[in-house]
Amino acid sequence: MSTRPDPGSEPRDHTPASVSTHILDTSAGRPAPDVAVSLAARGGPGAAWVTLGGARTDADGRCAGLPALPADTTHVRLDFTTGPYLTRRTQAEERQDAPALRDSGAFFPEVTVTFAVTPGEHFHVPLLLNPFGYSVYRGS
Template structure:
């Protein structure tokens, strides 16, 4: 079994999945970032497929960027309002070429957390 990466976003303030959040995955090497995938969360707060499928998986350093600003913007709030959280980067390493890595984002307007899930 080859490794792969999945993610999802949960809105901890509302107690539900966060749909419609754009996510970008970058391969990181030193100060260099190379985008390798993009996805948008579905109604379950997940991507429709692994953001990094097994046929493209390589051990190394990666960064997920969650573009949460539009999701967190309150209805009627002007687009030029400065948000506390907008783009949320999570940098992590994957070393096991045969493992399923899962990196979720637990999100609220003023804080977030993550962990290695299953």
């Protein structure tokens, strides 16, 4: 009689994945404070998105108040409301007599990032933002 467990019955990690983010304004070389970030999750590719809550970035561009993910989460969506931040930034530059941008500064009024997660792992997803583009990556 074998004492080896059946391969299909191996223990799975039931610790939920965790998510964090921060925003850097690459055109200013500074963090992006006071940007609203919403977190949604789903438990599979065909499942409905459930909004879990949100938070705002702090003075260092970090978003510390994101809610925990449910244990069955397989996909996460971060929604960044970037328009107000970019508009405030453009208005501040105009007051400082900086070279004028040729639009409102909010070409991307919002940025949505969707990614897959694995239980038990942490996912840090920074947003690198400027008035005319953005980039994201999986950080550490």
